[in-house]
Amino acid sequence: MGAFGTPAEARSGAHADGWRMLHPLGLLVALVQSIRAIISTFISLLVVFRLLMEGRSMSWGTWALIVAAVALTLAQPIIRWASTRYRLGVDSLQFRSGLFFRKNRTIGYGSIHAISSSSPVYMQPFGIVQLTVSAAGATDTDITLDAVPAALQLELERLRAQARTGEAITAGTTSTAVTQGSPSIAAAVPSTSSLVTPSPSQSSPVLPSDARPESNAPVFRASVRDITLFAVTDLGFIAAAFVVFGFVQNLQDMLPRDWVRTAERSVGDYVARGVISIVMLVLVCVIVLMVVSVVTSLLRFYGFEVWRRGDDLVVVRGLFTRRTTTIPVSRIQSIVVRQSLLRRPFHLCSVGLGLSSSVSGESEESGISAARILPVIGTSRVYDVLAAMLPEWDPREPGDATEPIHRTGRGLLRYYVTTPIVVALVAAAAVGTGVMVTISGAPSRWLFIVPLAIGAYWTACRALKSRTEGYAILPDRPDAFCSSDSSDSSEPLPHRILVTGAKGLTTFAMTTRRSRVQSITRSTTPWREPRGIEKAEMPLFVMNGISALRFTFLHRSDAETLDAWLTRPAAR
Amino acid sequence: MYSAAVETARSDTVGHMNELGEGSGTDGCDDNWRSLPGRTRTAWLVNEAISCVIALAVCGVVVAVCVANGWWGFWQRLIVGLFAAYAVLDLAFQPLQTKYAYTFYRFRIGERDLRTRRGWLLRKSTAVPYNRVQHVDTKQNPVLRHFNLTTVVVHTAADEVEIEALDTAEAERVVALITERVASAKDNL
Numbered sequence: 001m002g003a004f005g006t007p008a009e010a011r012s013g014a015h016a017d018g019w020r021m022l023h024p025l026g027l028l029v030a031l032v033q034s035i036r037a038i039i040s041t042f043i044s045l046l047v048v049f050r051l052l053m054e055g056r057s058m059s060w061g062t063w064a065l066i067v068a069a070v071a072l073t074l075a076q077p078i079i080r081w082a083s084t085r086y087r088l089g090v091d092s093l094q095f096r097s098g099l100f101f102r103k104n105r106t107i108g109y110g111s112i113h114a115i116s117s118s119s120p121v122y123m124q125p126f127g128i129v130q131l132t133v134s135a136a137g138a139t140d141t142d143i144t145l146d147a148v149p150a151a152l153q154l155e156l157e158r159l160r161a162q163a164r165t166g167e168a169i170t171a172g173t174t175s176t177a178v179t180q181g182s183p184s185i186a187a188a189v190p191s192t193s194s195l196v197t198p199s200p201s202q203s204s205p206v207l208p209s210d211a212r213p214e215s216n217a218p219v220f221r222a223s224v225r226d227i228t229l230f231a232v233t234d235l236g237f238i239a240a241a242f243v244v245f246g247f248v249q250n251l252q253d254m255l256p257r258d259w260v261r262t263a264e265r266s267v268g269d270y271v272a273r274g275v276i277s278i279v280m281l282v283l284v285c286v287i288v289l290m291v292v293s294v295v296t297s298l299l300r301f302y303g304f305e306v307w308r309r310g311d312d313l314v315v316v317r318g319l320f321t322r323r324t325t326t327i328p329v330s331r332i333q334s335i336v337v338r339q340s341l342l343r344r345p346f347h348l349c350s351v352g353l354g355l356s357s358s359v360s361g362e363s364e365e366s367g368i369s370a371a372r373i374l375p376v377i378g379t380s381r382v383y384d385v386l387a388a389m390l391p392e393w394d395p396r397e398p399g400d401a402t403e404p405i406h407r408t409g410r411g412l413l414r415y416y417v418t419t420p421i422v423v424a425l426v427a428a429a430a431v432g433t434g435v436m437v438t439i440s441g442a443p444s445r446w447l448f449i450v451p452l453a454i455g456a457y458w459t460a461c462r463a464l465k466s467r468t469e470g471y472a473i474l475p476d477r478p479d480a481f482c483s484s485d486s487s488d489s490s491e492p493l494p495h496r497i498l499v500t501g502a503k504g505l506t507t508f509a510m511t512t513r514r515s516r517v518q519s520i521t522r523s524t525t526p527w528r529e530p531r532g533i534e535k536a537e538m539p540l541f542v543m544n545g546i547s548a549l550r551f552t553f554l555h556r557s558d559a560e561t562l563d564a565w566l567t568r569p570a571a572r
Numbered sequence: 573m574y575s576a577a578v579e580t581a582r583s584d585t586v587g588h589m590n591e592l593g594e595g596s597g598t599d600g601c602d603d604n605w606r607s608l609p610g611r612t613r614t615a616w617l618v619n620e621a622i623s624c625v626i627a628l629a630v631c632g633v634v635v636a637v638c639v640a641n642g643w644w645g646f647w648q649r650l651i652v653g654l655f656a657a658y659a660v661l662d663l664a665f666q667p668l669q670t671k672y673a674y675t676f677y678r679f680r681i682g683e684r685d686l687r688t689r690r691g692w693l694l695r696k697s698t699a700v701p702y703n704r705v706q707h708v709d710t711k712q713n714p715v716l717r718h719f720n721l722t723t724v725v726v727h728t729a730a731d732e733v734e735i736e737a738l739d740t741a742e743a744e745r746v747v748a749l750i751t752e753r754v755a756s757a758k759d760n761l
Binding site: 518519520523524525541547563566568 | 684685691692693694695696697698699700701704728729730731733
């Protein structure tokens with residue numbers, strides 16, 4: 001470790017009036033980030049100036065403007081670094097920053113929801129990390145420290161555990177009925193005030209932290225083969241094609257016209273050789289995109305490990321920038337097992353966690369870690385791994401004989417596919433008629449195929465939904481009613497529901513709890529109502545991924561069952 | 573014919589609501605389905621009329637800008653014309669729409685949950701258990717204020733449900749009642 005990397009130095013100043021600055025490396029990082037942020041704008045402006053000033057020299061005023069803009073851009077990170085201080089107080093982490101617009105933030109140790117760190121390759125020799133401390137709710141309550149000793153994370157974890165144990169003991173010795181501090185409200189309130197947010201463990205039974213599940217080995221480790229499989233079967237690489245296309249468009253504006261014309265002529269000549277050439281070109285493009293996807297995934301997910309540490313899941317990943325994300329289990333709102341069309345033939349799936357905090361800004365990497373808690377895994381082992389990772393959720397496979405899924409879409413296929421078929425036919429007729437009347441030319445007469453193709457995709461998605469939508473209300477153990485969070489790791493959390501369905505051509509199985517469901521909306525029409533056919537939607541307090549339980553069509557009896565499960569739970 | 577259809581639908585809807593309703597609660601105070609005050613229709617009509625005037629004003633501005641800059645071609649005329657026609661037709665049918673929306677709007681403050689119902693063509697029923705309610709707001713635009721009406725908005729962690737256009741005094745009572753039931757709701761998690 002570097003000069004700042006020992007625990008003693010991390011602890012120095014703790015619980016005393018010792019404001020500390022960020023490591024000087026943080027200044028360098030901030031400058032580089034600032035330059036990266038404006039580089040594209042800067043180059044675009046240079047190009048514009050080049051075109052405007054063609055044949056003329058730039059005046060001293062223009063040069064002064066450019067220098068002032070650059071100086072202002074570089075001054076901001078310097079001022080921010082010089083004015084940033086942090087301190088480990090007696091019961092809270094304190095942070096202040098800013099010269100003209102001063103920002104002070106305090107997060108109590110007991111209110112800390114997650115501590116995430118990332119360690120880029122250039123910081124690793126110095127034992128420095130970038131730390132993000134999150135409180136409940138919105139990301140603008142986070143504290144981000146750009147360059148601090150790695151030992152600070154351990155110190156904060158220790159202080160947080162100490163604060164939570166102290167609160168749990170206090171909660172256990174009082175008989176106050178918990179209302180505000182109950183996990184559903186604590187998990188549900190998107191509070192922006194970190195000081196008043198109650199700890200999610202406040203209503204947990206008293207247990208010493210070392211009695212909670214701990215693992216000496218990661219519960220899941222992704223190999224390079226797993227990550228490559230993930231990259232190859234992730235349709236995100238197609239989206240990368242649009243990004244590349246946009247990049248090429250921007251490049252065309254900046255390169256000399258002769259170069260662009262030469263390149264276009266070369267491609268045109270190659271394509272003109274025949275169909276085989278076109279196919280080869282497309283194949284090369286797909287291979288290039290796939291290679292880019294594999295490389296990007298390896299950079300992001302290399303060494304992917306998931307650890308269970310007490311009440312937290314710790315996700316470690318990344319090749320050059322090593323990211324450590326801590327996700328408190330109490331923040332988990334849902335577990336979603338997804339199987340895309342590409343992964344189904346290979347019996348692969350991916351698992352994501354629905355969280356109660358919004359994913360943006362500094363917490364984006366935390367959100368990515370949660371959204372892909374298991375990037376790719378075989379269907380034969382996924383539930384065993386989940387059981388080891390989150391035993392209190394007791395994740396069940398949809399085909400489990402003890403709790404069969406009740407398929408809500410059974411027998412209702414015609415309701416699912418009528419609308420997409422009718423819309424597709426009407427749109428195709430409209431497009432075909434419009435094209436015949438307005439546009440001349442044989443190729444354009446085939447435009448009606450576009451709405452037909454879209455309609456066919458939509459119909460296929462709806463047909464898949466009719467086969468897969470369903471639910472199973474998972475049984476509670478009698479003594480699981482005693483507390484809202486299971487005190488014994490072998491007892492599952494109460495009031496769980498398993499919901500299956502499809503989004504596009506991707507099937508999913510989601511496990512969530514009644515406390516996460518916020519309301520139920522049922523709808524029907526006069527022609528469906530006599531047959532007892534309804535739609536139902538139950539929004540969840542989930543900020544990422546699937547945010548509602550949706551049943552496109554279901555029988556009234558099923559809608560009543562779900563309504564009663566939410567609004568009229570059985571008395572204890 | 574539409575009125576007859578509305579009456580028939582209303583009885584069907586009441587039957588439909590009874591199917592899904594729970595019956596009266598133990599205190600019998602606010603557990604029945606209730607409709608909105610009669611002057612709500614007038615308030616909605618005035619709101620829509622103002623929206624239509626604004627939409628037509630926007631169309632006028634767009635026309636003026638296009639004509640002044642010589643951009644007044646076939647497609648501009650078509651788009652502006654369609655937009656203006658939609659606004660005018662929407663206003664023309666507003667009395668029917670308002671009557672329809674008012675006739676089929678109901679809400680109920682039950683023992684365990686708040687429920688709303690709306691629509692006949694697309695019938696929608698929403699239930700919010702009290703232990704999911706985060707906070708309760710009221711809102712009142714100038715038109716509602718003129719008619720002494722207030723909208724109550726019930727927020728959950730994921731979405732919100734509105735009880736539209738109650739008497740202001742009644743809205744305050746409803747807010748107090750919901751808040752009281754939220755506070756006493758058990759968290760059966």
